[in-house]
Amino acid sequence: MMKALYSGVSGMRSHQTKMDVIGNNIANVNTNGYKSQRTTFRDVYYQQIKSPTNPGDDGAGTVRGGTNSAQVGYGAQVGSIDTIHTLSGYTPTNKQTDVYINGEGYIKVQTPNKDTFYTRMGALSFDQDGNLVDI
Incomplete structure (x- = not known):
């Protein structure tokens, strides 16, 4: 029972992160140069509860098929x-410097400390x- 709750909690936490990313995308919809983000998920891990078996003879001369393994996931x-x-x-600004x-490509910018960064803004x-200078 507790394993099922942990699985549900992990899914809710992951979904909350996705909602945070979506909220950030919405909040920055009018921010110049902002690039939206997306969230992907992956399985946490699985526990094997039943091992696979090979096809074999049941002793009475009948060949039976094997069975697949069974696994239980523990969330995402x-x-x-x-x-x-x-x-x-493209949004025209009518500024000569914009x-x-x-x-493809980036604009190479340099900070007052001589650090180099790249931007598309x-x-x-x-x-x-x-x-x-960039703003």
Whole structure:
């Protein structure tokens, strides 16, 4: 009985994670450059409760077929949370510094600490020193 409850709890926890991911997707629907995510699940593990048998002679000269194994699963867990890298729609901004990447590729940006990052967010502008920066 307790094993069935644990199985149900693991499914509810996994589903809660999926709901959190969906909520995050909805909350960021109008965020520039946001890429939606999806959740996949996987089995926790199985316990074998019946071993398989080979076909064999029953002793009376009759050949009987074998039996398959029987397994009991113990729930599910989150397998992965994947980012979906599809192209977003094009929205003209009429800013001369904004760019739109149509197809594959990223914009290489550098932080003040000289760390390098890559983005597809094309909202660019000039800072007070005349450097082209992302927002």
